[in-house]
Amino acid sequence: MPDTEIPPKGPAAPPSGRSPAARPRRDTRGTAARIRTAARRLFVEKGYEATSMDAVAAAAPVSKRTLYQHFPGKAELFGAVIDEAWSHLTRSPLLPQDTSGDPRAVLRAYVGRLAEHWDRPDVIPLLRLVIAEAPRFPELSQAYFAAGKEPAVKGLSAYLGALAAAGWLKPGRDPQLAAAQFLGAIKEPLFWPRVLGVPAAFDAAEAVERAIDAVLGPA
Template identity: 40%
Template structure:
């Protein structure tokens, strides 16, 4: 970890969770990490992008690894929340699943999302905590949220599911098809909204063919 003057740090304001200053630092870090990558980014650049001193950054974060971990957790948590801005009591389960699937895929194929996943994969072996932060705040949180929603639909008699968590991951995997994997490896182009809708509609049909009930059809 980069050494800094402890007296300078002592003069900086005490860190407060979720403070405006902390958000500014994370926003600045996002710009730098996405432009330079994890290895290429420096705390000096983050400080300039955030409009704070480097000493202030160290009041909130212990170093670049911890800052990137906070960025990953923050972005994945916000994405998971936006994904489930739906009416979970909707009468038509296929409409509900299409809405979630389109929101999910629209997010997954964005250039910044692809950059984030690549950075996490590149750093996870050296810094396992970063990989865990991404997995917990992204796939795990999203999978659990969808599992809860599927369970409510099953309780209403619209789905027949014995393992709601497994079903949730199966639905997300169906929606991704091969699109996201191709983008991660630089193969193919970002799908259009119409292509996303078509892929998700197919995923919903396959999902309901297995988990649907007469009342869901």
Template identity: 40%
Template sequence: MDGPAESPADVQALKRQAIVREAREHFVTEGYTATKMEPIARAAGVSTATIYSLFGGKSELYSAVIDEACDDFTRRMESIRAIDGDARETLTSFAEDYADFMGDPFVRSVFRLVVAERTRFQEVALRFFNHGRAEVGLTLIDLIRRLSADGELKPIEHPSWAAGHLVGMIEHPTFFVNLVTGDQIRIRRNRKQIVDDAVETFLARYGA
């Protein structure tokens, strides 16, 4: 027996999902200007009229792609919220997940796209930045506050500064070097060494 038929809303949602997925690949690989609606429609299995009916135009589709990437990033970072343990365990777990996230070539490709189009889409770029700061920065700040309150870290007057110190030690080798060089330079330290060094340096400064 066949299952229940999909509602029109479900069909529209599936079409929208397919369009955003294919548009993301085109924007990332070709850039905003070179991306055309017709190839996206063919890859998504819809008509160009469907794209325009759902998004209005290419700029609205670009905005939807970046917003969807933000949501994807949030889902991938949610596991960090459940961390529980002493300072080294907690910070190492956070640092490992964050290093994996920032070291993902797809994540870098989205950042490159946002940076390349920031003058054209300033509001989208600002929303992207604020979203990342809230999802990652506030999560780590909350962890640092908890560890400090539990006596695992020293009393920290500015938890946001401490959070910036830790993520900066992770972001530079796993993200910014490759972002700037186009993945042409290989960092000598592996991911585990980067994480261990960052946590050790952080605890030397802030450990109780």
């Protein structure tokens, strides 16, 4: 059965008649980070359905009231875990804002950053979890898409749009479709074998160059 725990009632009114809004809660002790770490471990080890908010509170360890103050439900907690797993990739500029550099070198470096992301110990296990449990819990795939995949595609689309405006792409080429096709040409030979736990069948450097060729034309 899905986690159906009822969040505890909110904290009592603060003394001296001050409203909660007058004293915004600050995570000065790193409590939210500790909760996310505990939740990520439990999600990966036990799965989404089998991980209860009680178990997260015990593993953090925090009170249930503290847990729900930071994360109102399990779906929000899972979204925060996904967001953190992608944050090093989505919250730092992966691509330049202009087209002054060599586009081929820029795209090679971009793929290098993607590969570093795939190497992180929590990324592929969390994706496997999403694939396994999303049919019963569609909020998992929604969280994964919103926190990771969508920002990554948008960033690449923006860069390819700038290249198109500068004449690097073929006239009429849709930058968003080009971004999706580029990522597909990279992930099919290099990423999905990792997810499935099988050896890659293609040379990584060759696969990257052919993907770049498909976007920019042969060097």
